Amino acid sequence: MIKNDLFLRAxxxxxxxxxxxxxxxxxxxxLPEFMALKEKYDFFTRCRTPELAAEITVQPIRIVxxxxxxxxxxxxxxxxxxxxxxxxxxxxxxxxxKPIRSxxxxxxxxxxxxxxxxxxxxxxxxxxxxxxxxxxPLIGFAGSPWTILxxxxxxxxSKSFDTAKSFxxxxxEAAHVLLQKITDTTIAYLKEKVKTGVDAVQIFDSWGGMLxxxxxxxxxxxxxxxxxxxxxxxxxxxxxGKGCWFALDTMAKSKASALGVDWTCSPxxxxxxxxxxxxxxxxxxxxxxxxxxxxxxxxxHTMIDRFGKDKYVVNLGHGILPTVPVDHAKAFIxxxxxxxxx
Amino acid sequence: MIKNDLFLRAxxxxxxxxxxxxxxxxxxxxLPEFMALKEKYDFFTRCRTPELAAEITVQPIRIVxxxxxxxxxxxxxxxxxxxxxxxxxxxxxxxxxKPIRSxxxxxxxxxxxxxxxxxxxxxxxxxxxxxxxxxxPLIGFAGSPWTILxxxxxxxxSKSFDTAKSFxxxxxEAAHVLLQKITDTTIAYLKEKVKTGVDAVQIFDSWGGMLxxxxxxxxxxxxxxxxxxxxxxxxxxxxxGKGCWFALDTMAKSKASALGVDWTCSPxxxxxxxxxxxxxxxxxxxxxxxxxxxxxxxxxHTMIDRFGKDKYVVNLGHGILPTVPVDHAKAFIxxxxxxxxx
Numbered sequence: 001m002i003k004n005d006l007f008l009r010a011x012x013x014x015x016x017x018x019x020x021x022x023x024x025x026x027x028x029x030x031l032p033e034f035m036a037l038k039e040k041y042d043f044f045t046r047c048r049t050p051e052l053a054a055e056i057t058v059q060p061i062r063i064v065x066x067x068x069x070x071x072x073x074x075x076x077x078x079x080x081x082x083x084x085x086x087x088x089x090x091x092x093x094x095x096x097x098k099p100i101r102s103x104x105x106x107x108x109x110x111x112x113x114x115x116x117x118x119x120x121x122x123x124x125x126x127x128x129x130x131x132x133x134x135x136x137p138l139i140g141f142a143g144s145p146w147t148i149l150x151x152x153x154x155x156x157x158s159k160s161f162d163t164a165k166s167f168x169x170x171x172x173e174a175a176h177v178l179l180q181k182i183t184d185t186t187i188a189y190l191k192e193k194v195k196t197g198v199d200a201v202q203i204f205d206s207w208g209g210m211l212x213x214x215x216x217x218x219x220x221x222x223x224x225x226x227x228x229x230x231x232x233x234x235x236x237x238x239x240x241g242k243g244c245w246f247a248l249d250t251m252a253k254s255k256a257s258a259l260g261v262d263w264t265c266s267p268x269x270x271x272x273x274x275x276x277x278x279x280x281x282x283x284x285x286x287x288x289x290x291x292x293x294x295x296x297x298x299x300x301h302t303m304i305d306r307f308g309k310d311k312y313v314v315n316l317g318h319g320i321l322p323t324v325p326v327d328h329a330k331a332f333i334x335x336x337x338x339x340x341x342x
Numbered sequence: 343m344i345k346n347d348l349f350l351r352a353x354x355x356x357x358x359x360x361x362x363x364x365x366x367x368x369x370x371x372x373l374p375e376f377m378a379l380k381e382k383y384d385f386f387t388r389c390r391t392p393e394l395a396a397e398i399t400v401q402p403i404r405i406v407x408x409x410x411x412x413x414x415x416x417x418x419x420x421x422x423x424x425x426x427x428x429x430x431x432x433x434x435x436x437x438x439x440k441p442i443r444s445x446x447x448x449x450x451x452x453x454x455x456x457x458x459x460x461x462x463x464x465x466x467x468x469x470x471x472x473x474x475x476x477x478x479p480l481i482g483f484a485g486s487p488w489t490i491l492x493x494x495x496x497x498x499x500s501k502s503f504d505t506a507k508s509f510x511x512x513x514x515e516a517a518h519v520l521l522q523k524i525t526d527t528t529i530a531y532l533k534e535k536v537k538t539g540v541d542a543v544q545i546f547d548s549w550g551g552m553l554x555x556x557x558x559x560x561x562x563x564x565x566x567x568x569x570x571x572x573x574x575x576x577x578x579x580x581x582x583g584k585g586c587w588f589a590l591d592t593m594a595k596s597k598a599s600a601l602g603v604d605w606t607c608s609p610x611x612x613x614x615x616x617x618x619x620x621x622x623x624x625x626x627x628x629x630x631x632x633x634x635x636x637x638x639x640x641x642x643h644t645m646i647d648r649f650g651k652d653k654y655v656v657n658l659g660h661g662i663l664p665t666v667p668v669d670h671a672k673a674f675i676x677x678x679x680x681x682x683x684x
Binding site for chain 2: 157159160162165166169170209211212213215243245246263264265266269285286287288290291292318321323
């Protein structure tokens with residue numbers, strides 16, 4: 001089976017000699033090898049070409065050697081498949097030419113056939129699994145329905161997604177129809193990914209932390225939970241809600257295998273809010289990778305001591321920054337491996 | 343003295359018939375009367391011309407009738423006075439042509455004479471106090487040193503201020519020198535504002551929530567606390583740290599009169615974290631002002647019930663959005679006034 005199964009064992013809550021480690025957005029951005037491919041192929045070409053996606057996925061496994069791979073893709077392939085145009089504008093980020101602003105717009109959104117629209121992702125998974133040769137597990141992922149709605153309605157990235165929120169608060173019925181369509185698509189998509197070979201899935205609720213606890217429990221969590229319930233019988237599910245410390249108690253009562261935590265929530269508070277029994281993942285501040293290496297490694301060891309080595313997956317608290325020196329990224333991973341036997 | 347002193351009484355923890363209300367960034371943005379002035383005068387002209395700043399400050403007092411006025415100004419007048427060029431680019435926001443990136447850059451930053459550099463703010467205060475005619479108190483404000491550093495180093499607004507954070511984490515000594523210079527300037531500036539006539543001051547730590555609790559207690563809180571300690575003998579001090587729920591317990595032990603809370607922290611958790619004795623201010627999600635008016639008013643009443651009517655100042659959890667209809671802004675204020683006698 002999988003030779004290094006530390007990651008899966010930690011998700012199942014089994015005792016380990018050291019916690020596993022991977023980094024959010026480890027596939028891409030900070031690696032010169034990735035930048036070379038970026039020069040030649042635009043963003044969605046890299047997502048849609050199985051050979052490129054697979055190559056980008058395994059690059060960090062060769063170079064920085066984490067304990068799990070995460071498929072190179074994007075959360076916005078889902079709205080694309082649902083008949084919502086999404087472009088990636090260099091220097092700007094995601095761009096939706098016709099954002100959704102009304103019930104009529106929501107009606108135009110489809111729940112697509114996954115094979116027809118996202119078959120290229122399954123091809124990338126098959127190729128990646130071959131290349132990984134069972135060395136480490138492969139993680140598949142999707143955005144949370146709320147986070148996808150944010151882009152589909154706002155039309156672009158934003159500091160606070162006020163347009164998306166105003167849409168939900170002034171037209172809640174239309175918002176819920178859209179959220180359910182995204183949920184149905186995401187469930188079918190992730191199930192297909194698991195059947196094709198991913199060993200675990202992560203749901204990214206990047207913008208859940210923009211909501212009040214009440215609104216989070218209205219517009220985000222119920223849809224995430226539908227996905228968790230649908231996928232849990234098939235695979236391990238990680239839920240990462242950036243800024244969602246206020247919902248950790250609810251999340252801990254769900255069927256998720258693990259919960260992601262960002263760096264504003266201390267290990268002690270995260271353990272306390274989640275009751276101490278569920279696996280946690282996180283939460284090194286990505287900017288803290290700029291810390292001089294000896295101090296950086298000490299900080300990683302302190303973080304492990306504070307979370308505890310079991311029921312814990314070492315990770316960043318959000319995506320790695322493109323400007324991080326590769327030797328600092330390597331030091332982060334090495335520090336975790338050096339923890340063994342400490 | 344001041345005819346409507348509800349706001350000051352709430353800050354002092356006195357019993358009130360209903361909580362006072364004001365809105366962050368109520369001076370400007372969403373009012374057509376403000377937009378008319380914006381057409382004619384650029385941002386810093388409005389800040390620097392006492393007649394304009396005073397007029398913009400009192401506009402909401404006439405139109406939406408909150409219980410306190412806040413001087414129209416900007417947190418970035420401080421770096422400007424410190425020899426750091428800051429422009430306001432339409433459609434972009436704050437722009438620092440020569441951002442601070444090294445110890446040598448920090449050396450060029452001065453602690454200025456307040457009268458020479460920021461006398462125009464004092465003129466605006468004098469004029470505003472005349473125009474307010476003791477109807478309601480006037481709030482003065484400043485950014486937290488950390489938040490000012492964010493702009494001075496990043497050079498512009500940002501979702502995560504990674505450049506500013508990397509600077510602090512890789513060159514902490516230079517960062518602390520800069521933070522102390524900003525702190526010294528801010529203390530002198532706020533003292534002068536109080537002497538000139540403001541009735542309370544608020545410190546905005548807009549970007550404190552980008553830091554881990556440890557880093558917050560290293561790079562933000564100690565400097566805010568210096569300001570609190572320096573100003574507390576003269577006036578009431580409110581500290582608002584957006585996203586800083588994790589530091590509310592520390593803040594509650596300081597000499598601040600009140601703490602601002604954003605909408606991701608529920609009233610119950612905010613009261614619990616702060617021990618129940620300090621006045622809290624907040625925390626309506628600014629996007630929630632788009633809710634239909636009858637439901638909006640109910641939500642305001644529920645919020646007051648949850649915080650409790652005493653030791654509480656009704657406010658938004660961050661600045662009002664420019665796109666909010668004026669009648670919704672008015673309904674927010676009215677709902678608080680209608681709470682009386684409920």
